[in-house]
Amino acid sequence: MRITEDQVLLRVRYITANRLRAWVERGWVTPLKGEAGDEYDEIDVARIDLIRQLRDDLAIEPDTVPVLLSMMDQVYSLRRELRCVMRAIDSQPENVRTVIVTEIEKIRSS
């Protein structure tokens, strides 16, 4: 279920409308643009809270935030791709799996 900006402000502590809008403006958070205003998913709410922690608790400079977010997005995306590959290997017959694992170990230690 998606929630409105007002609901986000009620749910995430220490966030003002101006602050949230500035983050959306910079593309750090990408809510859905609906007819009645921006609509936020659960992942957006969690991301807003993450940015708040980076800024307030960890004192990360504004210019550094997008760099960190981009790195995080890439890491999570990579982990997802890796899980896909692992799942594909896992669904292969025993002998194919063995060949692949042996090959991976060979390449790694070379």
Next chain:
Amino acid sequence: MSKSPYEVLGVDKKASDDEIRKAYRKLAKSLHPDLNPGDKEAEERFKEVSAAFAIIGDAKKRAAYDRGEIDETGAERPQWQSYRQYADTDARHHYHTNAGYEDFADLGDIFGDLFGKGARARAGPIRGADVRYHLRIGFLEAARGEKKRVTMPDGKSLDVTIPRGVADGATVRLKGKGGPGRQGAPAGDALIEIEIEPHPVFTRDGLDVLIDLPIALDEAVLGGKVDVPTVGGRVSMTVPAGVNSGRVMRLKGRGIKDRSGRQGDQLVRLMIAAPGKIDDELKDFMSKWRSGHAYDPRRFLKGAT
């Protein structure tokens, strides 16, 4: 998305407790199962209305709902979850990126295809951000597909081609219509999530279209040809003699056709509608008919209680 308790009771979000109570009483009175015996629809509505009042009729729960802490069923939503719980999953989300794999293409065609898609990021110039929009369109617009110019909430005017047979919740991508790129890099895309408005007559089940078709008493008994509206226009359908309410007829290939050429059917549920006024002739005929042909359509229900 299911209806909010405010929508169920037909009140404004800012309505006072008193207004909510009044709206609930009015609906409850007209829908109460004991006042509408056997009316399944009223019973369902009554349950919905009661559930809605259980939330926004209670000051504490209403406040919790307004803050988004509980949903319309009253179930609690998690207070706080780390970003990782949402981002590090197999479910696709809009912060997922395929950027940065272009050097993987050297590994061979298979991996180039797998990881090359959308891998356009280069050092220096930065591609513009994707902008996500939400667009409500009519049921028939979605079924037939069309081109339309829409003004988005941020004031941007976009020409959107709605693909024929688009599904509710599908996303239409407009290349280069998102945020501008930096240092000459390409602009991002506009991602438009489609919401299909409900239609008063048609409902959709995938590519199939469902409709309730009222038929006259004589048509139910004698059968005959009837006109049925479909998303492609009116179609003539033969009703077999002696049908019952609830019987579903299938009009092959009269549902929704999508872009890949897949074609759904229309499912027509027959509903026998008695004439509004029972005249003397019908009354006389039925009385005579009953004396010699009485039957019990409820014979199967005998053992039910």
